Amino acid sequence: xxxxxxxxxxxxxxxxxxxxxxxxxxxxxxxxxxxxxxxxxxxxxxxxxxxxxxxxxxxxxxxxxxxxxxxxxxxxxxxxxxxxxxxxxxxxxxxxxxxxxxxxxxxxxxxxxxxxxxxxxxxxxxxxxxxxxxxxxxxxxxxxxxxxxxxxxxxxxxxxxxxxxxxxxxxxxxxxxxxxxxxxxxxxxxxxxxxxxxxxxxxxxxxxxxxxxxxxxxxxxxxxxxxxxxxxxxxxxxxxxxxxxxxxxxxxxxxxxxxxxxxxxxxxxxxxxxxxxxxxxxxxxxxxxxxxxxxxxxxxxxxxxxxxxxxxxxxxxxxxxxxxxxxxxxxxxxxxxxxxx
Numbered sequence: 001x002x003x004x005x006x007x008x009x010x011x012x013x014x015x016x017x018x019x020x021x022x023x024x025x026x027x028x029x030x031x032x033x034x035x036x037x038x039x040x041x042x043x044x045x046x047x048x049x050x051x052x053x054x055x056x057x058x059x060x061x062x063x064x065x066x067x068x069x070x071x072x073x074x075x076x077x078x079x080x081x082x083x084x085x086x087x088x089x090x091x092x093x094x095x096x097x098x099x100x101x102x103x104x105x106x107x108x109x110x111x112x113x114x115x116x117x118x119x120x121x122x123x124x125x126x127x128x129x130x131x132x133x134x135x136x137x138x139x140x141x142x143x144x145x146x147x148x149x150x151x152x153x154x155x156x157x158x159x160x161x162x163x164x165x166x167x168x169x170x171x172x173x174x175x176x177x178x179x180x181x182x183x184x185x186x187x188x189x190x191x192x193x194x195x196x197x198x199x200x201x202x203x204x205x206x207x208x209x210x211x212x213x214x215x216x217x218x219x220x221x222x223x224x225x226x227x228x229x230x231x232x233x234x235x236x237x238x239x240x241x242x243x244x245x246x247x248x249x250x251x252x253x254x255x256x257x258x259x260x261x262x263x264x265x266x267x268x269x270x271x272x273x274x275x276x277x278x279x280x281x282x283x284x285x286x287x288x289x290x291x292x293x294x295x296x297x298x299x300x301x302x303x304x305x306x307x308x309x310x311x312x313x314x315x316x317x318x319x320x321x322x323x324x325x326x327x328x329x330x331x332x333x334x335x336x337x338x339x340x341x
Contacts, residue, residue, distance in 0.1 A: 030116070033078060034071030037061050037107045044110075050203050051196045060103045064090065070104075075111050080121045083108075087125055094128035101127055136264040138272040147219075152243070153251050155223035156235055157269065162220040164273035164291050167266055168192030169210075171243045172202055173234045178216075178224055185216040187224075189292070193242045200244050209294040274299060
């Protein structure tokens with residue numbers, strides 16, 4: 001069999017088969033990266049992505065990818081060096097550069113799925129380091145003192161701190177989502193309000209993990225019940241429509257400045273929820289489920305920022321525990337030596 005090729009493993013044979021398949025679909029009119037990204041945006045991405053995410057990706061395609069040398073290159077001709085060069089030439093904040101790179105990576109991953117490529121040239125690209133912003137969280141004293149629902153904003157602030165709901169989830173909460181079953185109360189997080197070019201729209205929550213039932217404290221339930229029923233949304237404007245997320249952020253900034261929390265983001269209330277749970281002895285797995293994170297590392301990395309006094313108290317407890325054991329050990333040695341004498 002002169003034309004038979006022998007492979008050392010099934011994986012090697014599969015890779016060779018994929019290469020042959022890719023060669024079979026390559027053609028003179030193969031799309032450029034920009035053309036292929038446009039097809040994805042107008043096709044499967046438009047159905048799959050949230051509106052706000054799609055709009056951001058469209059901006060990246062229009063102003064960064066499409067006009068670039070990478071965007072004008074044929075998909076099948078791109079290698080890792082070309083993608084790295086594209087990323088290195090980008091200007092803007094490190095976070096924005098990473099966001100552009102993420103979109104490019106998704107485009108090439110789709111090309112692999114469509115068998116235009118055998119592997120993604122965007123794999124393991126080097127990006128500029130992003131300086132992590134440490135979350136500002138409420139202390140227990142601040143939580144007790146400031147979270148007083150005198151109005152709609154106060155009620156939304158209290159609910160954010162007592163449930164960890166995100167901004168869009170607060171705005172998208174409906175009366176039908178509030179459930180009471182005996183002495184148990186919870187909200188069913190199913191939707192969110194998102195801002196886009198055409199105005200605010202109701203969308204699905206961030207992920208499947210985000211779609212969950214969140215227990216309510218009695219204070220949180222009271223804040224919800226204090227709201228006037230104007231329509232289907234718990235927190236509504238005069239015409240019964242939902243509160244706009246951008247307006248909520250604006251009102252929060254003004255509220256925070258007046259109440260001694262200047263510079264604290266609305267999203268930091270979610271971090272306060274997680275940190276206060278952890279500091280009060282709740283195990284990380286339970287905190288992860290309450291925060292509705294898919295990965296416990298997200299819980300620890302992004303939100304679990306314990307305050308300096310908490311760390312100092314932890315070291316004191318360690319010191320007391322070790323000191324007690326040392327003292328106890330020395331007493332045992334003394335007793336043993338006395339008995340031996």
